[in-house]
Amino acid sequence: MIGLAGTQILLRNLWDASIGWGDPLLRVTVMWVGLLGAMAASRDDNHITIDLVSRLLEGRAKSVTRIITGLFSSVVCLALAWHGMRFVLFEREDQAIAFASVPAWMCELIIPVAFGIMALRFLTGVLAQLVPAAPGEP
Template identity: 40%
Template sequence: MDLLVKLHRLFLKAENLLLSGLLLSLILIAVTQVAMRNVFGGGLLWADAYTRISVLWLAMLGAMIGSRRQNHLAIDVIVRFLPARWKTIATRLSNGVTSLICFAAAWFSWDFLARESAYADIAFANIPNWWCEAIIPAAFFVIALRYGVAAILPQNQPV
């Protein structure tokens, strides 16, 4: 059990590090691209594709971190007015349904990724498109796992 906790903490740190590093690189590349276009009349050939892909990765990593902290958009108007016992049940049910939806999204995005790999298109710098899009099923899978665990475990468990 101690090993699982350490692995989980390592995964959370890796998530944070990847998000921070990606954001910094995106800012650096975008500023460099703008400066090069204004000063030299041209920029890096791969910068626009990198920027688009980085935004996708930032969005998916942000969703993963939001699911970790239960800081997500939710329509919980009815849940707020329920008694404590029913509130717990409704929250667990909501987390379970969210988990199932995210597992379905992971499944279908995995199928999308398999089809993308068959096309063998290049995103930039000889990196295949499907490598860049691999974050989609991975993120949905992680989010599905987190909501699945939240639906099963008591609410006061550390995530």
């Protein structure tokens, strides 16, 4: 990615030219890397959080706050997955091309998949808060 971006910059600045499919490929690659990273972060419970309130709370109040934020995050991710799928289907119907001969919908398929997986992970986190662990389990 860095090599292609650097090549694009050099070509534009030195020769007033560029690789035609370079910028669209970079945009798609950045989207994929970002969403794959978001899925990995949600898997490890390492995603971005605004935890000012949870730092001040303890015990049951902290657990309730985690449940509420987990449910909210799950609902938001489900909405993004739903509308992302609608967008992908629209792009497929429209037969848009992302770059070269690659259909745009194939490049954008990561959107509903990633947000759907993150919604499930947030929901399983909520369920883990609601169901007490068996003795001897973390």
